[in-house]
Structures are given as C-alpha cells and as structure tokens.
Amino acid sequence: MIAEALEIARSIRARDPARPTVAESVLCYAGLHAVLWHRLAHRLWRAGLRAPARCVSHLSRFLTGIEIHPGARIGRRLFIDHGMGVVIGETAEIGDDVLIYHGVTLGGLTLKPGKRHPTLEDGVVIGAGAQVLGPIRIGRGARVGANAVCVDPVPDGVTVVGIPARPPGKPCEDPTAGYGIAPGALESVEERMAALRAEIAALKERLSLRA
Numbered sequence: 632m633i634a635e636a637l638e639i640a641r642s643i644r645a646r647d648p649a650r651p652t653v654a655e656s657v658l659c660y661a662g663l664h665a666v667l668w669h670r671l672a673h674r675l676w677r678a679g680l681r682a683p684a685r686c687v688s689h690l691s692r693f694l695t696g697i698e699i700h701p702g703a704r705i706g707r708r709l710f711i712d713h714g715m716g717v718v719i720g721e722t723a724e725i726g727d728d729v730l731i732y733h734g735v736t737l738g739g740l741t742l743k744p745g746k747r748h749p750t751l752e753d754g755v756v757i758g759a760g761a762q763v764l765g766p767i768r769i770g771r772g773a774r775v776g777a778n779a780v781c782v783d784p785v786p787d788g789v790t791v792v793g794i795p796a797r798p799p800g801k802p803c804e805d806p807t808a809g810y811g812i813a814p815g816a817l818e819s820v821e822e823r824m825a826a827l828r829a830e831i832a833a834l835k836e837r838l839s840l841r842a
C-alpha cells in the first residue's frame with residue numbers, strides 16, 4: 632500500500648500543474664486516499680465480505696467526498712483531482728493513468744443487474760462535472776469535456792464535449808462524403824462502420840477499374 636501511495640503521489644506530481652511534492656500528494660490529496668481506501672474495500676468485496684466492504688467505502692466517502700462502490704475495478708495511478716462529488720458505480724472499470732476531476736459520475740442507466748457502468752481505458756481524462764453513463768467504453772486516451780453528458784462509446788484518442796457528448800466542431804453537411812467525415816457527425820458506431828464499409832467498397836471498385 633505504501634508503494635502504491637508513492638506511485639500515485641509521483642503521478643500526481645507529474646500531472647497536477649500545481650506541482651505538489653510527493654509528501655503533499657500523500658498527505659493532502661483526497662483522491663489518493665480514496666483509491667487506497669478502495670483497495671481495502673475491493674479486497675473485502677471480493678472475499679464476499681460485502682457489509683464490511685460497504686462500511687469501508689462509506690467511511691472513505693465521509694472522509695474524502697468521493698464515492699467508489701467496492702465492486703468497481705480500478706487500475707494503477709488513478710488520479711481523482713479535487714474529488715468532491717465523484718461517484719463511481721459497482722461495475723465501472725478504470726484502466727491505468729486515468730484522470731478524473733471533481734463532480735464526475737461513472738453511472739448506470741438501468742436497474743437491471745450486470746454490467747451497467749462505463750469502462751475507461753488507459754489514459755482517459757474525464758473533465759469536471761461530466762456524467763458518463765451506461766456500459767460504454769471510453770477509448771484509450773479519449774477525453775470527455777467538463778460538464779458533458781456522455782452516453783455513447785468514445786473511440787480511442789477522441790475528445791467529446793457537450794450534451795449529448797460529441798466531438799467539438801461544426802458537423803459536416805454530408806457526413807458520408809469521403810474522408811470529410813466530421814468526427815461526431817455520425818450518430819452511432821454502426822453508422823460509422825457503414826460509412827467505412829461504403830468507402831472501402833468504392834476504393835475496391837476504383838482499384839478493379841484500373842486493373
């Protein structure tokens with residue numbers, strides 16, 4: 632646990648422009664404390680000790696203002712900056728080197744049990760106040776803007792903002808026009824796939840005409 636505290640503290644120092652010392656990060660960053668409390672709660676949860684796990688998680692919430700369900704899976708070096716008001720649901724999964732600001736919810740949209748919370752891949756950034764809802768995947772290195780409401784998957788490396796969250800910028804008039812496909816102009820992954828298939832078919836046809 633000490634090793635993990637130091638690892639997170641070093642990563643906070645690297646990512647927080649306020650450049651706290653490692654000692655400051657260990658002593659004064661609620662996000663770091665919340666992750667360490669969660670490690671204990673998660674261990675109890677996995678051992679079937681659900682009530683003690685919930686008690687630890689509740690104590691952590693009282694002390695840090697960050698609510699992480701003991702069932703949530705969290706990777707290495709998660710940095711919850713400021714932290715107050717963060718809620719992370721039971722089936723949420725978080726990769727390595729993720730950055731989450733205050734007021735973020737990784738929540739569900741259904742009462743049905745099973746996977747119902749988001750999966751954040753490595754290096755994701757979730758801006759302050761953003762709500763990421765449902766069993767969606769936020770791709771590696773993707774960013775969700777402050778106060779966005781994100782209910783659709785976000786591909787690797789893409790930034791989304793607003794409600795509903797979409798890549799910023801003016802949507803293109805004809806979203807299927809060649810490589811001019813504006814990010815976010817298409818409504819769903821299915822539609823994006825259909826556009827890509829059409830593109831491939833057109834290219835194949837052009838190649839066969841040349842042969």
Ligand SMILES: CC(C)(COP(=O)(O)OP(=O)(O)OC[C@H]1O[C@@H](n2cnc3c(N)ncnc32)[C@H](O)[C@@H]1OP(=O)(O)O)[C@@H](O)C(=O)NCCC(=O)NCCS
Nearest residue numbers: 732757758759774775776777778779790791792793799800
């Ligand atoms: C989404 C974000 C990562 C984008 O950063 P960026 O790549 O530098 O983007 P830009 O600032 O160049 O903005 C690109 C466009 O998105 C818009 N935009 C940026 N953030 C936005 C947001 N949260 N909501 C709505 N629109 C936003 C900008 O107005 C701009 O629009 P335009 O192209 O029409 O002018 C960033 O703005 C953000 O929200 N980060 C979260 C930071 C945070 O929570 N900080 C809390 C610290 S305590």
